Amino acid sequence: MKKHGTLNAQLSRVLAELGHGDSIVIADCGLPIPEGVERIDLALAPGIPSFAETLRVVLEDMQVESAVLADEIHTHNPMLSTCAVQLQEAGIAVRLVTHEQFKALTRNARAVIRTGEASPYANVILHSGVIF
Numbered sequence: 001m002k003k004h005g006t007l008n009a010q011l012s013r014v015l016a017e018l019g020h021g022d023s024i025v026i027a028d029c030g031l032p033i034p035e036g037v038e039r040i041d042l043a044l045a046p047g048i049p050s051f052a053e054t055l056r057v058v059l060e061d062m063q064v065e066s067a068v069l070a071d072e073i074h075t076h077n078p079m080l081s082t083c084a085v086q087l088q089e090a091g092i093a094v095r096l097v098t099h100e101q102f103k104a105l106t107r108n109a110r111a112v113i114r115t116g117e118a119s120p121y122a123n124v125i126l127h128s129g130v131i132f
Contacts, residue, residue, distance in 0.1 A: 006061045010040045014111045015062050018128040024062075025109045026054050026124050028117040032103065038111040051080060051117035055124065058113070064092050065129030070099040073121040080122050087124075 006012045014024065027033070028051060029043050042049055067087050074081045074096075087094050097105070105125055106112060115122075 006057060008040070008042065011042075011058075011111075011113060012061075014038065014040065015058070018062070018110065020065075020128060020130045022128045023105075023109045023125050024058075024128075025106050025112040026051060026058060026126065027106075027112050027114050028119065028122040029114060030118075031106070031112070031114070031123050033112045033114065034107045034109075037106065037109050040111050040113045043114050043116040045116055046118040048116040051115050051119075051122040051124075052083060054113060054115045054117075055083060058126065059090070062126065063129040063131050064126045066093040066095065066127045068095050068097060068102065068105060068125040068127075070102040070121045070123060071096040072099050073123075076120045077122060080119065083124070 006015060018024070033039050042054065069084055073084070084094050099121060102123065102125070109125065
């Protein structure tokens with residue numbers, strides 16, 4: 001049994017397989033997942049696990065170079081828009097796009113992590129960095 005890090009086997013595998021520039025998506029329970037993109041479904045019930053909890057755990061285990069969020073998060077989900085500020089404070093470059101552009105970008109992700117988050121625009125694309 002693993003002692004530290006991400007315990008979910010599917011998520012742990014995907015994080016270990018990422019190379020520089022690869023991306024994963026952390027998504028609310030309503031984001032459409034493109035055909036052909038791996039789904040890691042963590043959703044148990046509305047709100048469980050939350051977007052913020054999942055993001056925190058992934059950031060502890062993944063070297064992130066940049067992130068993409070839908071601009072609409074600022075007006076439609078101000079509580080979670082603070083995650084963008086936290087990413088920037090952690091030295092992660094953050095880019096904002098429209099929600100439609102965001103959904104198009106998810107087609108290039110290695111995987112989409114579906115959370116139980118049930119609030120609007122609670123989605124982020126994380127681009128892998130390198131540890132050297």
